[in-house]
Amino acid sequence: MSIEQLGITVLWSFLYGYLIVASIDFGAGFYAYYGRISGTETIIGPVISRYLSPVWEVTNVFLVFFFVGIVGFFPETAHYYGTALLIPGSIALLLLAIRGSFYAFANYGVKKNSFYLLAYGTTGLLIPAALSTVFTISEGGFLAVRGNEVLLLMEELFYSSYSWAVVLLALSSVLFISSTFLTYYAARAQDARALEQMRRFALWGGIPTIISSLFVFVALRNHNLEHFQRALDIWWMFGLSLVSFVFAVWLIWKRKSYGIAFVIVMLQFAFAFYGYGLSHLPYLLYPYLTLYGGVTNPAMGRALVIAFVAGFVLLVPSLVLLLRLFLFNARYVKGDL
Amino acid sequence: MGTVDWSRGLTEMTLAFHILFATIGVGVPVFISVAEWMGIKKKDVHYSLMARRWARGFVITVAVGVVTGTCIGLQLSLLWPEFMRVAGNVVSLPLFLETFAFFFEAIFLGIYLYTWNRFSNPYIHWLLTIPIIIGSSGSALFITTVNAFMNTPQGFTIESGKLTNIDPLAAMFNPATPSKVAHVLSTAYLTAAFLLAMIAAFAMIRGRKDDYYRKSIRLNMTAGLILALVTIGVGDMAARFLAEEQPEKLAAAEWHFETGSRAPLVVGGRLNPETQEIAGAIEIPWALSLLATHHPDGMVVGLNDFPKDEWPPLYVHYLFDSMVGIGFYLLAVPILFLAMLWLKRWNAYNRWMLGGILAGGPLSFLAIELGWFYAEVGRQPWIIRGYLRVSDAATTNTHVSIAFWLFAGLYAVLGIVCLFVLVRLFHNKPAELELETHRIIL
Ligand code: HDD
Numbered sequence: 123m124s125i126e127q128l129g130i131t132v133l134w135s136f137l138y139g140y141l142i143v144a145s146i147d148f149g150a151g152f153y154a155y156y157g158r159i160s161g162t163e164t165i166i167g168p169v170i171s172r173y174l175s176p177v178w179e180v181t182n183v184f185l186v187f188f189f190v191g192i193v194g195f196f197p198e199t200a201h202y203y204g205t206a207l208l209i210p211g212s213i214a215l216l217l218l219a220i221r222g223s224f225y226a227f228a229n230y231g232v233k234k235n236s237f238y239l240l241a242y243g244t245t246g247l248l249i250p251a252a253l254s255t256v257f258t259i260s261e262g263g264f265l266a267v268r269g270n271e272v273l274l275l276m277e278e279l280f281y282s283s284y285s286w287a288v289v290l291l292a293l294s295s296v297l298f299i300s301s302t303f304l305t306y307y308a309a310r311a312q313d314a315r316a317l318e319q320m321r322r323f324a325l326w327g328g329i330p331t332i333i334s335s336l337f338v339f340v341a342l343r344n345h346n347l348e349h350f351q352r353a354l355d356i357w358w359m360f361g362l363s364l365v366s367f368v369f370a371v372w373l374i375w376k377r378k379s380y381g382i383a384f385v386i387v388m389l390q391f392a393f394a395f396y397g398y399g400l401s402h403l404p405y406l407l408y409p410y411l412t413l414y415g416g417v418t419n420p421a422m423g424r425a426l427v428i429a430f431v432a433g434f435v436l437l438v439p440s441l442v443l444l445l446r447l448f449l450f451n452a453r454y455v456k457g458d459l
Numbered sequence: 460m461g462t463v464d465w466s467r468g469l470t471e472m473t474l475a476f477h478i479l480f481a482t483i484g485v486g487v488p489v490f491i492s493v494a495e496w497m498g499i500k501k502k503d504v505h506y507s508l509m510a511r512r513w514a515r516g517f518v519i520t521v522a523v524g525v526v527t528g529t530c531i532g533l534q535l536s537l538l539w540p541e542f543m544r545v546a547g548n549v550v551s552l553p554l555f556l557e558t559f560a561f562f563f564e565a566i567f568l569g570i571y572l573y574t575w576n577r578f579s580n581p582y583i584h585w586l587l588t589i590p591i592i593i594g595s596s597g598s599a600l601f602i603t604t605v606n607a608f609m610n611t612p613q614g615f616t617i618e619s620g621k622l623t624n625i626d627p628l629a630a631m632f633n634p635a636t637p638s639k640v641a642h643v644l645s646t647a648y649l650t651a652a653f654l655l656a657m658i659a660a661f662a663m664i665r666g667r668k669d670d671y672y673r674k675s676i677r678l679n680m681t682a683g684l685i686l687a688l689v690t691i692g693v694g695d696m697a698a699r700f701l702a703e704e705q706p707e708k709l710a711a712a713e714w715h716f717e718t719g720s721r722a723p724l725v726v727g728g729r730l731n732p733e734t735q736e737i738a739g740a741i742e743i744p745w746a747l748s749l750l751a752t753h754h755p756d757g758m759v760v761g762l763n764d765f766p767k768d769e770w771p772p773l774y775v776h777y778l779f780d781s782m783v784g785i786g787f788y789l790l791a792v793p794i795l796f797l798a799m800l801w802l803k804r805w806n807a808y809n810r811w812m813l814g815g816i817l818a819g820g821p822l823s824f825l826a827i828e829l830g831w832f833y834a835e836v837g838r839q840p841w842i843i844r845g846y847l848r849v850s851d852a853a854t855t856n857t858h859v860s861i862a863f864w865l866f867a868g869l870y871a872v873l874g875i876v877c878l879f880v881l882v883r884l885f886h887n888k889p890a891e892l893e894l895e896t897h898r899i900i901l
Pocket residue numbers: 610635638639640642643646649650690691693694695697698701708782783784785786787789823824826827828829830831832833834835
């Protein structure tokens with residue numbers, strides 16, 4: 123594997139990690155808020171807070187890792203994306219900032235404040251919508267490049283059906299991933315009422331997820347035929363994604379092995395996400411920037427890869443420790459600790 | 460104001476806000492660790508309670524540190540794309556390492572906060588503070604090397620407009636790195652000592668009498684004495700580094716125009732920029748030469764050796780003098796306090812002493828801001844000294860002013876709500892109350 127392929131694989135994997143952990147977090151925020159206004163807070167609230175509290179900061183680092191890493195491995199991206207995304211990027215940052223800090227305020231500081239929870243719940247849906255537009259922009263057609271200037275064509279973006287399809291997919295995926303995870307977590311906590319509620323969300327959430335992903339395919343065909351064709355070349359990845367989806371929903375429907383069901387949901391998104399990424403290559407930004415044109419120099423590339431391997435050796439055991447203490451520790455999950 | 464000015468303004472604002480929380484993030488874990496350890500070792504609930512209370516406030520400030528840090532991390536690409544294009548090629552290694560340090564810290568902080576009573580051996584819980592300290596101090600180290608690179612860039616050559624011969628390690632360990640990293644770390648620890656002492660002093664001024672507060676002040680003032688000494692020593696090292704590698708920054712801070720030996724140190728005063736005459740200042744003969752070279756005959760380069768369009772703004776003189784002044788204040792307070800404590804002739808916890816300690820908190824944060832503004836404004840007009848001017852590195856996007864106001868609103872809200880939450884947290888639960896409930900448990 124060349125440095126640029128290695129680099130993008132590493133970064134894409136971290137983005138996938140973010141997709142999963144952040145979806146759980148974003149969706150949980152939404153469900154927590156829903157619980158408060160629908161008066162069912164006491165059912166799902168404790169489950170959500172027991173899972174979220176120890177891990178929220180870790181979630182954020184996944185994202186930071188991605189955007190620091192991409193500028194490191196592919197400095198040219200700073201020029202294009204950095205210039206174009208000033209306003210959407212700032213808005214996403216604003217939402218992330220409100221969300222992160224208000225979570226801490228509500229959780230460690232003043233309890234029982236509906237306003238904090240509202241901020242936390244709504245940003246959970248707005249952030250994925252904002253972040254997902256970066257994928258849309260990467261398909262090309264939304265930037266105007268004049269010399270050193272890079273302009274984002276906001277109007278094109280707003281009237282594009284592809285852009286809305288992606289937003290829809292992002293939102294439904296967040297709710298789906300989150301509810302399947304919380305179903306599993308509630309089952310482990312042996313909290314029957316929370317389990318029932320989350321299971322219902324998971325089953326209902328599956329429907330828009332699958333519809334909007336089909337919608338994305340159709341819209342992609344109209345928007346970027348080249349990418350669509352490449353996606354068809356690896357149709358089996360998307361096929362496997364669909365199979366995983368059906369299997370996972372079936373398990374949850376049958377009230378069987380919620381843990382395995384969640385792992386299969388992770389697989390479903392892995393197939394789709396890596397399939398999307400693979401067919402997107404070699405472009406980082408259609409049609410201006412490819413993997414090979416944008417990569418850093420070999421010396422830095424090597425240094426980053428070495429740093430990455432060393433960092434990984436440090437991180438994996440620590441993450442395993444975190445998960446063992448909080449996710450796979452039955453007594454903690456039940457709230458006995 | 461043009462795009463460059465707005466970008467500058469936004470960068471300044473974000474960093475000036477972030478550094479308050481980042482400093483707490485670097486400094487306070489060290490004291491949490493020390494207090495928890497002393498609590499276990501001496502079997503003293505006071506210290507254990509200190510660790511818990513500090514940790515509780517700490518998470519809230521960490522949250523704001525994390526979100527503002529995320530802002531500055533992305534803003535570097537959004538506002539300075541051309542800078543990041545170069546930096547991406549030459550110094551992305553420490554930026555990348557910084558995220559690993561955060562990761563490490565975030566994981567163990569999550570574990571630390573939720574395992575107070577989970578291990579039968581209390582030292583295991585205490586051990587968790589070590590990776591937190593490594594992570595936060597490590598991230599300060601890495602980010603500071605990036606800033607050091609901006610001041611004394613090396614590790615690459617430019618041939619016909621292209622970067623070649625890139626050496627990531629040389630870029631990271633540039634001449635500015637040792638003094639900068641040491642100064643940033645020692646001042647973060649020093650500031651944390653004064654912040655925590657300030658809280659205890661405030662409670663005592665308000666009439667609280669428990670031994671808890673006395674122990675807290677004693678612990679923090681002892682640490683403060685050592686750290687203030689180290690800070691002044693390292694500050695001197697930073698000044699000597701400047702004299703050697705970045706003389707225009709030191710000369711601007713000292714209003715030193717003509718290169719020469721036996722240079723005097725100028726404190727305060729007013730400058731006439733046309734004639735370069737200084738009025739109303741205290742001049743200490745030879746002192747600048749002594750400071751910069753450790754020799755009264757030492758040569759100190761003056762500003763007139765540089766083209767005028769490469770001079771930093773001369774108001775940095777006041778920033779530098781105020782920072783140094785605060786440095787000596789932060790040394791005087793612990794000396795006085797510990798002397799009174801040791802001589803036992805006077806009450807070391809009298810109102811005046813407590814007031815002096817109280818003032819040390821905001822003053823040390825002020826010194827952090829002054830130091831950074833001096834270091835950053837003193838680098839002007841360069842973003843990468845000698846290679847890239849600030850005006851050539853800014854974004855071409857014309858909407859920066861909108862982003863500026865968005866973030867101004869955000870920081871105002873975060874700052875106010877954070878203060879409000881912290882005050883509520885400690886006001887509703889004074890240490891005495893917690894001690895009582897603890898003793899019932901014991
Ligand atoms: C509590 C905070 C604090 C205190 C008491 C001091 N400093 Fe400081 N100083 C900083 C906080 C700081 C800082 C915020 O950490 C800076 C900004 C950038 C940096 O590297 O450190 C800094 C920068 C800085 C620089 C510029 C370094 C550069 O740009 O490369 C010099 C020369 C000094 N300091 C010197 C001193 C001296 C001689 C002090 C003696 C009393 C002193 N500082 C006290």
